[in-house]
Amino acid sequence: MGRSPRLSEAERRVWNAFPTGEFVTFAPVQVGAGSPAGANAPVDGDSWGPERTVRAQVIASLLLGAREAGTGAVPAVRLVGARITGPLQILGGAVEHELVLSGCHLDEPIQLTGSTTRTLRLTDCRLPGLNAGGMRVAGHLSLSGSYVTGPVRVGRAQFESGLWLAGTKVEPAEDEQAFFGDAMVVDAGTYMRNADFTGGLRMVGARLNGGFSLEGAKLRNLGGDALFADGMVVEDAMRCTGDFLALGCVRLRGSRINGLFSLKGIIRSPDTPYALHASHMEVRELYLKPAEPIDGVVTLAHSTVNTLEDDPATWPDKLRLNGLSYDRLRGSGVSRRIEWVSRDPEGFRPQPYEQLAAWLLRDGNDVLARRTQLAKLRARPQRGGFGGRLWGRLLDITVGYGYRPWLAAIWFATLLSIGTVVFGLNPPRPLKPDESPGFDSFAYTFDLLLPLSTFGQREMFDPAGWTQGLAYALIISGWLLATALIAGITRVIRPS
Template identity: 35%
Template sequence: MLSYDELTSPERELWDAFPEGRRVDLRTGVPEDDRVAEGGQWGPGRTVRAALIMALLLGANTTQPGAVACLRLAGARISGRLNLAGARISHALWLADCWFEESVDLLGASTQTLVITGSRVPGIEANSARVEGNLDLRRSFVESLDSSPFNHRSTALALSDARVTGGVLLSGAEISAPGGWAVAAGGLVMEGGFFCNGGFVARGEVRLLGAQLPGGLFMRGARLEGPDARGVALALDNAVASTINLSDGFTANGTVRLRGARISDDLTFAGAVLNGPPDGHGPTLAAVRMQAVDFDLTLARPPSGPVDLRGAQVSYLHDNEHSWPDVVELDGFGYGSIKMAEAGERPGTVVQRDSVARRVAWIRRSPGYNPQPYEQLASCYRKAGHDDDARRVLLAKQRHRRRTLPAAARAWGHLLDATVGYGYRPWLAGVWLLALTLLGTLSFGARTPHPVGQGAGAPFQPLVYTLDLLIPIGGLGQRTAWYWPDAGLQWLAYLLITFGWVLTTAVIAGVTRTLQKN
């Protein structure tokens, strides 16, 4: 343990200030001399050994009665490694604009609020640590550790299985682990929010797998650089959060992954830029089985790669003209309503009825044929009271399905489409019935049929006879009373009977859909 006589002048000043929680500021006030990036050149007058900081935090100097001990140091070069692994620290640590020679080790430690702002640190190891308060690294530059006992990748900020009763504050920080993990926080449990707002830069993957974030994750204006050509920029698989805000210029050069994530309120990408992996392979956004209440995907520009929403469930979907790339995986994607923000309009504009063709084109960006996206969109329109639009969507579903059928089935499909619109265009069936009625009336009126039996009977009426053939239910007494010696007219009668069954059924189905909403 260091004795007081062995301490340098700045170390003695820190020793004396610690019991009262006074700040020791070694900055000169000259901007050129106080640049943290040049901290390696600071001399003995601004150097404090990490061993002294460890000693004070572990109770080397008796706390003065009536004061709260706190280590507050600014503008110092910290030599040696600050190794507090497994320690139980009852004093807050506040370091500002400091330059660390070596990494900070808090593995399994229990500490009070930890503040290292505006500083340069070659890695922070805090796996399984417990922080009673905030972990504040705002405006700091944290580089990757050379190695980590928990993974084979280099890591700059390690918070796996840590517990933080306050918030994690990284706004304005730069966390750098090119080719590795900028932030490794799988299993992190928090009570406050995780803030990485404007100016935050991460080089390497940000991993929050299974993290518990009841205070939310905020990355407004942040920039994330994936670790490699096919890398993931942000991984939130199975995370649980109240809200996730990736908006206002948030930029991800790599995949944003939210597989199985559960967000109890908002998930927003409003004004974000999703560039995806640099090599163009892999999804830009992978949100398989994600759950959220309000999902805002009103991006600043279209994603560079596919968006995968298979099995995701949201209550409200917001999108705009920039939301969707050429490939969108929508099988199993469920939503209660869609709100479209047009160009020049603010988000929240309810989707208009003339957007059905655009919505169908959106569904067809999904590879292959899947009926669920069509059924989901039709259900959305029905709930909004737009039954005609719902039928248009279901008709588009049948036309898409037809492409997957054998040649004979496709031919039959084309016939159904042209004659009755697969039953979703009852008015078209009515048009065909009128045309066939006119055809039959003119054809049968040109000649006189033979009566079936002798005796008096209803006189022949071409219009009534044609209607009797076309209407499959009941009878008007004409079809059974007359027959045609002319084979051509007899085959026309058979043809009208066939079409009558098909078209009348289509009309009844259409009327039923109108009167009874599905």
Template identity: 40%
Template sequence: MDTGQLTADERLVWEAYPLGRAVDFREGPERTVRAEVLRALLLEGPRQEGEVPVLRVAGARITGRLDLQYAEVDAAVHLWACVFDETPDLYGARLRQLNLGESVLPGFDATTLRVDGLLRMSGCRVRGPVRLAGARIAGAVLLDGAELGVVGAAGASEPILALHRATIEGDLGADAGFTAHGLVGIEGATVAGNISFDDAVLSNPGGTALHASTLSGGTNLRAQRLRAEGRVNLLGARIPGQVNFEDAHFSNPGGVALRASGVIAACLWMERAARVDGLVTLRGSQFELLHIAPETWPDHVRLDGLTYDRLGPNAPVERRLEVFERDTDGFVQHAYEQLTAAYRRVGDDAAARTVQLAKQRRHRAVLPPYARAWGYLQDVTVGYGFRPTRAAAWLLSLVLVGTVTFALRQPPALKPDESPEFNALAYTLDLLLPIVDFGQERAYAAAGAYQWFGYALVALGWTLATTIAAGVTRAISRQ
């Protein structure tokens, strides 16, 4: 490039580059540097023996398009707090390091970009899309405090941040007030370190705010105090550590607010998260710990195939059962079995029995009439085998009523000369218990209304014995 055509501001940059010195234009009047000058510096700029060239410019207005398409740049690039008139084009480029922190850009085209170190866009204001699909970043990608898109312009089909199928060997930091007006797409991305959306605001009303399906993380996905307006999609994500939505707010009225189906993670943590406005689906996901309070769940859920080892925080079992009533798939037996298993792991057998009883009652609603009637009978008498004390109470009550009745009105003996002495308690037990025989029923026969009363005891005894046997069988089979 003909250096004789450089402006005074551009000459300062040109002379500072081979020495790695910074040129700061933030004080005083606006300074302008042409993008073509920066391109010439990075591709064929001067070198000085014993010095490491670095492009360090702060506070400049950069005019024209910075075209580094397919370029290989062996110097670090720091364009801090600069204002770009046109969208930089770094498609297929390879850089040593890139720092655009606090800069203002109309967009950023860097699909399949390669960076050997850090990519920093902290505090940037980018009105248009940031395209980093397929990028390979050897260090971290930092977007903390950045704002992408324009308020009210959300809903476009193109992501405002495209990191799909990108590979990041460090952390992905989109936190500290990171704001996106539109779709954030990181589906299929691989991040070796932490993924952070702490205190981020993702706004795409009626659409997808975060598309992170098949995302692969190296440690944790943190989104504490996240504010998401639109769908958050984590379908098939793999996070070896924690998925942390503590104090988060999800809102997508009339649609899916959180889709976390097929997720595999150590923990889903939603401590103090606000009640979700929209559907939550966790179908087929696997967690060691599922930490979500009953009041966080929305009116509609999908939980079929969800598995977990432990459950928190502590809450009455009845509150957790209420959530199953909201499943849009209707009766989902697997959900009850998982909750039962979680309670048994911590030794809370009473809660586990309550869950199993609730499962039987919910299942009863989808049975044919005759099966429902049998179910009601099992429920009232023995609580489907999960309320053994109820069976004892029924038996005791019937024995007491029968004993008092036949003590007041002794039935006549069939063979007075051969009959044993009448015993009201033994006679009642003979009628009531099919396997008991004290010889009283064969020796005495009630008549009239008392005969019908005896028939009722026989019928109730058989029914109670059958339901108890069914309950015992069920209890044994679940061990």
């Protein structure tokens, strides 16, 4: 292109600065610390005049080698406060130079599909979208602080040194996805701190090798998926902390996080099947302490967690745990874990009780383990209609399904006391007065309660009147207690 008259004065400055990579500043950028996402991007860039306007074609030509590099310098395009007109389009091209835009306004979306580039930094800029599917970045891509009014598409892209969207605001047209990153690979950190996305993030099958930071991020997609990341792999940590907010489902089904997954923000999605869909996951450490109980159904079904830490104060009302396995539970509320496993909105599931009881035994808490097993039997629907429910109720109140055998002793002692008093005041008549031993109301009642007579009193005396009914009741009660005790203990030893 050379020093062609077709270059404006502003473009000539860019052309001349390229060989040495100098910054071309058309106007200073005012950056406010702690500003909301995208607030530092220009709002009036479409009104900037020719003195700070550069055609995208000029930038693309420089990036593709239209001008030779300077001696002893690293060429690059670095602009501050410029308006970029026309499409910045490099489809399938190989870019050997860095592109840095700060506080710039772009009239049209950037098209980099299938390209290979160096570091791309578009900070505090305003642009109508980025299409970069399948691109390879030998460096990092940064949209930090920018305001993007269209979707960001980086599916199947590869980033060697990170993907930075800290403080980025993405607000596409209604019904468009804010961020599409299926199957992308980031070999360093993925930073979306304090970002603001309207339309949701889609990152199915993405691989993030340097962690995933969503600290303070806002994800908005009411009635849909705020984060759709099935099958995502995160090395190191994934943090949804600070003022993190998801209005819509956070979906991580089948994802693997080889480190810490920390959720301390807010998730609200009552209008979707799940608010947090974290089934079939593998997580080394799950820190589940949201700022408020998650509004909607939470599922951890069939996930594998090494260490799970949570807080009873933030347990969701509807929690699916069927198939969840864990090696360690941390946090307060150990005695309330039975309540924790009983919140499945679909009703009774035995596996959460069994998993909890097994962990309690490993943790040395035999009492709570037995209480958990008892709770499982109480929650289990009884078979056999009314008879089955009646038998189950009898097992519960007499021996606690075998986990509270001392209840049988209490019932036995109570009935023995009643019989001793009643028959002591109303002794039965002897069947053979000449041969009968002296009557003992305690021994007589004891004999009635046992299936087999021990003291020989039951066969020698015959109650009369209403005490005869009491005697029959004691005999039946004794048989029921014995049967319940045997059935309960058998059930504990060989659970069904």
